[in-house]
Amino acid sequence: MGFLPKVLHEKVRIVPFISITFLLLSFLAALGFLSNIGHKMAKQQSPLVDASMEVKLNATMHHLWLEELIQGDSSINAQDVWSYLDASEWYAKAMLFGGKNAEGTYIPLANPELRIEVIETLKKIAALRKAGNDRLNNTNESGIGSQLDQKFDESFNAMIEQADKVETELLSTIARDQKWYDFISITLIVSFSVIAIIILIGFVYFDNRRRSDLAKQLSLIQQVNQAQKMEALGTLVGGIAHDFNNTLAGITGNIYLAKISARDNPDTVQHLTSIENLSFRAASLIQQLLTFARKGIVKMKSFPLTPYIKETLKLVRTGIPENISLNSKLCSQPLPVNGDAAQIHQVLVNLISNAHDAVENVDEPFINIMLESYNVDDGFLARHPDSTAALYAHLSVEDNGHGIPEDQIKHLFEPFYTTKEQGKGTGLGLAMVFGSIKTHNGYVEVESNVDEGSTFHIYIPLTEEAVTLVEKQGKGIVKGHGETILLVDDEKHILSTGKQVLESLGYRVLEASDGIEAIDKFTAHKNVISLIIMDLVMPRFGGVKAMDQIHQIKPDTKVIYSTGYDKKAVLTKTNSINPTVLTKPYNIDELSHAINKQLNA
Template identity: 30%
Template sequence: MKLRAKFNLIFAVWIPVLLAGLGFALVILRDLALGPELTRNTFFLFTMIVSAVLLMLFALGVLLLTDILRPLGLLMHAVQEVADGKTDVDIPISTTDEFGILAKNFKRMAVTIQTRQQELEIEKARLETEVFRRTADLCDINESLRSEQDELLRMTQMKDSLESRLRQSQKMSTIGTLAGGIAHDFNSILTSIVSYADMAIYETPQDSPTYPMLENLMRGTMRAQHLVKQILLFSRQMKPEKKYFECRMVLEEAVTLLKASTRKEIRLHQKIETESTRIHGDPTQIFQVIMNLGTNAAKAMKDCEDGDIYFSIDTVELKDQDVKVYEKMKPGMYVRIRVQDQGAGMDSDTVERIFDPFFTTADVGGGTGLGLSVVHGIVQDHGGDISVASQLGQGATFTVLLPAAAAEAGAKQTGPEMLTEKKHILIVDDEADLAFLIKKMLERFGYDITVRISPLEAMEVFNSRPDRFDLVITDFKMPLMTGVQLACELRNLSKDIPILLMTGFSEILDQKILEEAGVSSIVRKPVVAADLNETIQGVLNIQKQSNSNSTQGES
């Protein structure tokens, strides 16, 4: 390419091919510009020098390309890879010059960085594991703290509930004590009513219009006597008295009483599926069981507009495979009592705890939680079992199993053999009216009666002629001396004298102490003439048989 320049000095310029950013330029100067004085040789020499210089520049460019630019490019590429995060780099420079040393050190630096990164990754993984473990520990601790807080809250709530129930139980205990005292006083009043009603029935002809009235009066007073016994049993002022009886009769009586105390919208039904429901137990306690179950059934239906409660009694035989599901039950015949309601029912947790002491589903202050626990204890004390089947919204059915007694067991005999000879009885009671009323009741059976209203007077008259009396009837509670103490004194004077201890339902007497005192039998107030006479005849017959055996032994 030709270029024109000022003074026509430059003849031509060739643009070189650039190599890696470097190159050279060939400049030819016009010969005319150098002046005519230059010779051809001089020009040739100058041309050779310029060519040599250009050749040197070309060689220098090649050297620069191979020994400087290429290693520098490789190093720049390696730096870029390390900057991009790749530490496993390979720099193909094996020279021993500065570039080789730099490449070697750079590669070692990359290896060191890689090692540090691996160590950092390992440490990071370790720290993450440690953090995870610590976090898990913290979660466990938090969960444990939450559990402990929940347990503390539950125990606090249980404590408050138990304290409330304890206060309610203490109130009930106070009420029971008060009821026991009232029942004792009421029983004393009832004794006179029963005795006089009994005397009135005896002295009234059966065809008299007043005779049925007196019978109704007697039935009412006996029901009142039964009620007093229940109150005293509730207040723990009386021990259970077990005997043989028909359980269906207790069920009928309980249902009759429940009908009077249950709102009219709730209908009570009873079904007696067998005639023989004889068991050995305390009728009052079984009555309490049925009343409690019936009352609970009525309470379970408090939110129902109307409904039915079903009472049923029958007998069932438990075989070996059946008793496995019952605790302390033996194969045999059992009287089964069922009480079914149509109330709200119970969930499984409530069913599991329903017989636990102090557990109640009533609102705070609405119950002591002792009802079904007491029922459970009574049933177990009678050798039986109680269970409940219930689901929410489907009511509940309570089933009571009591060991059945043989039909002939405890069957009432025709009565003791009536003694033909006249017997003399000493009656000791600090209540003069009651003492003379009993005297009049027994005189109609042909007894000779002596009455004393003081234990000291009784000891005096007995000591004067001990063989004069065939039997002594003494009250338990008297001033100066109890009936048991009087019995001990009289036994010291005559070791064979039969003694009957007359007491109300409220006294709890130790049988061992009574035997040591020589008490032959206990007579409960109120006294009915026929029952008292039967007891007297039984004791005298035992005494007669004992004396007869002693006489035969001596002969």
């Protein structure tokens, strides 16, 4: 299970890396493309600027040398004078049609407006050439200040002005192109930067979500694993409980019979009673395991809490090392509560066990248990606004251990959360405490300081009905009057002992070892059988199915189900409304009252 999240983790991590790498390569390619365009633009436009300057330069040289030639400078060759104007014209044509010389290669202008201006420049050069020829061919009339001289100067100025215009517009066009190039470059850089930032933000966001999802997935896997462990534990405990309780049922039945036989020997009866109490204590422990594994049913009944806590402390005290001072301060009031005694027993055991672990390696360790009546005050109501009771039983367990950091207190009652090192805690103990007390409509509070210790406070509502109910139930055997009971169980020792117990209670007994035999026995004796005591879990044919068929034979047949395992099977599978169920091993007093109640119903 751990491999899959790791693979997903690596795959998710590589996606943004590939994205950013692709983006970077695209960015570099775009920059390279723009750089190439810029280089081409410079390579094309720079010679054109040079050409426009050469047009003016050569025209100027032509103008100067022509003046010198007219003035009679014999060192100047007329052919050289005209070569300058020819060069000016060549550069202008190179701007239109392209050309190549020793200075470089010239690409034709693409801008139509500039091409028109260059054509106009060529016209001005032609006009300058004509004015120069006229002046050179009419030397008598071409002196300085003459009409031909003025026309030549005008043609030269017009040509230079036109060439300046070409150069200015060319530089302006280049500047505009450069601005667009810069704009596109900046836009590209900004766009790629924004995209990169978005990808990074997205990566961080999805990486956080991925981590959260993986954490949830891991938590879910852990919960499933824990649920599977609990299910396996429940199956194991259920199997053990069934066999163990059946054995205890045989033991307690025989103890009851032995007590009858030894009624004249008080010491023997006392010893047998002690064994009987221990047997029922063992049955209570099994019930706790079933509750822990969620295979049992919570039994809410009224009982006095103070004497019960006293008895529980006697059992717990034997498991506490002698170097730990275990102190108790219990009130004299009975503190009647409505609850499940087995769960409250487990709550106290868990809290003392935690305190025991907390005071390890502590000098002069102690655990203090206190039980008192508690009147609700404003502070309590502020902490627990849903509280409806006015009086609570307040049970506290205090230790002088290492304490609990404040940031961990809020997680203490979460299932599977533990502060103990690996292998020393399941994280279920305090969760069970919290759940059990909530079932009793109570509250749990924690006080703790690091290096000073902790105190757990348990509040359970008091009830006025508890003592009255206990007194109403009373004790004592209720005898029968010769009614016939069909006893069904697959355990031979339970059948044997159970028959003797029922006969001692004044009943006639028929026996059946499974559901099929029970149906046959009932069919044969249906007119005399007043009640069936039916085991739930049996080979060949279970108790619920057997009773379904028996009820088809005689619908008003009365039944008491007995089980060493799971009461829920009765509640979910039988068609009976509020069926009577006894959990093995059952107290003979309870059995006699349950039989009497069914027979008189």
